[in-house]
Amino acid sequence: MRAMVFDGKLTCVDDYAVPSLSGDQALLRIRRAGICNTDLELVKGYMNYRGILGHEFVAEVVDGPAEWLGKRVVGEINVADGTCDLCARGIPSQCRGRTTVGMDRHPGAFADYLALTARNLHVVPDEVSDDAATFVEPLAAALQVTELTPITPSSRVIVIGAGKLGLLIAQVLKLTGADLAVVVRRDRPRSLLDQWGIPAVTLEELPAEHAQIVVDVTGSAEGFESALQLVEPRGTIVLKSTYVGLPQADLTRVVVKEVNVVGSRCGPFDAALRLLGQGLIDTQSMIDARYSIEDGLEAMEHSARPGALKVLLTF
Numbered sequence: 045m046r047a048m049v050f051d052g053k054l055t056c057v058d059d060y061a062v063p064s065l066s067g068d069q070a071l072l073r074i075r076r077a078g079i080c081n082t083d084l085e086l087v088k089g090y091m092n093y094r095g096i097l098g099h100e101f102v103a104e105v106v107d108g109p110a111e112w113l114g115k116r117v118v119g120e121i122n123v124a125d126g127t128c129d130l131c132a133r134g135i136p137s138q139c140r141g142r143t144t145v146g147m148d149r150h151p152g153a154f155a156d157y158l159a160l161t162a163r164n165l166h167v168v169p170d171e172v173s174d175d176a177a178t179f180v181e182p183l184a185a186a187l188q189v190t191e192l193t194p195i196t197p198s199s200r201v202i203v204i205g206a207g208k209l210g211l212l213i214a215q216v217l218k219l220t221g222a223d224l225a226v227v228v229r230r231d232r233p234r235s236l237l238d239q240w241g242i243p244a245v246t247l248e249e250l251p252a253e254h255a256q257i258v259v260d261v262t263g264s265a266e267g268f269e270s271a272l273q274l275v276e277p278r279g280t281i282v283l284k285s286t287y288v289g290l291p292q293a294d295l296t297r298v299v300v301k302e303v304n305v306v307g308s309r310c311g312p313f314d315a316a317l318r319l320l321g322q323g324l325i326d327t328q329s330m331i332d333a334r335y336s337i338e339d340g341l342e343a344m345e346h347s348a349r350p351g352a353l354k355v356l357l358t359f
């Protein structure tokens with residue numbers, strides 16, 4: 045099968061072995077996949093991952109449990125052991141024995157086929173297109189901000205970092221009715237935010253210490269520093285991006301301002317599918333380009349361009 049593989053060097057091959065199934069796994073034929081910033085980090089060495097990349101996808105079940113055959117599905121990326129204390133507490137995404145699709149000891153979705161436990165699958169309703177369904181995983185991650193931090197129409201919220209994930213978070217937060225602004229540097233995200241009726245601002249336009257909640261999607265020390273400036277005393281900073289390296293941060297100010305710092309990772313797929321089914325999230329405007337899996341290297345290069353939004357792989 046065709047696959048985009050990282051083994052210290054990124055290559056696209058056409059002779060990778062189709063995975064064989066074990067346990068309750070389903071064989072998924074990938075229909076479409078999306079490139080995430082995490083994929084770009086993995087090929088720079090993040091997680092020391094080796095194998096097929098890719099964790100944003102929509103697929104069709106072609107083998108495995110009979111009740112899943114022929115279904116169009118998306119799949120959660122954390123493969124839990126189902127036996128540890130965190131699994132017992134209903135937090136399989138933090139399972140102590142988990143592997144992660146396309147990121148940590150589990151093959152990914154930038155390939156014709158992927159074997160994945162049926163427990164992780166969700167059926168995609170007809171009203172959600174293949175394009176939109178490739179956004180389920182990052183949209184679920186965006187929704188996790190509201191799962192872990194209460195945000196109401198009276199909340200003053202700022203999002204820093206208007207890339208792929210930041211723009212999904214902005215759309216999700218708009219649905220809460222909160223008093224929302226998004227810090228932007230580029231014209232493209234500014235025009236998308238305008239289109240969605242979400243205020244786009246520059247850092248200089250914002251008063252210091254005035255936001256109850258700041259969501260930092262930059263993954264940079266500068267982003268966290270800005271968040272620390274903007275958040276009011278006893279406010280909350282939500283960290284919504286893995287950081288490149290180990291950034292320096294002024295933790296004394298976290299102490300003095302009594303700031304809550306909340307990490308947030310994977311989120312609810314069912315809710316993401318429902319929002320997409322209801323047309324509440326605009327994914328189409330966020331698609332920059334499509335490439336066939338055979339041109340995967342070109343697709344990764346495109347995705348790495350400054351300001352690039354979603355690049356999709358077709359099969």
Ligand SMILES: [Zn+2]
Nearest residue numbers: 126128131139
């Ligand atoms: Zn577990």
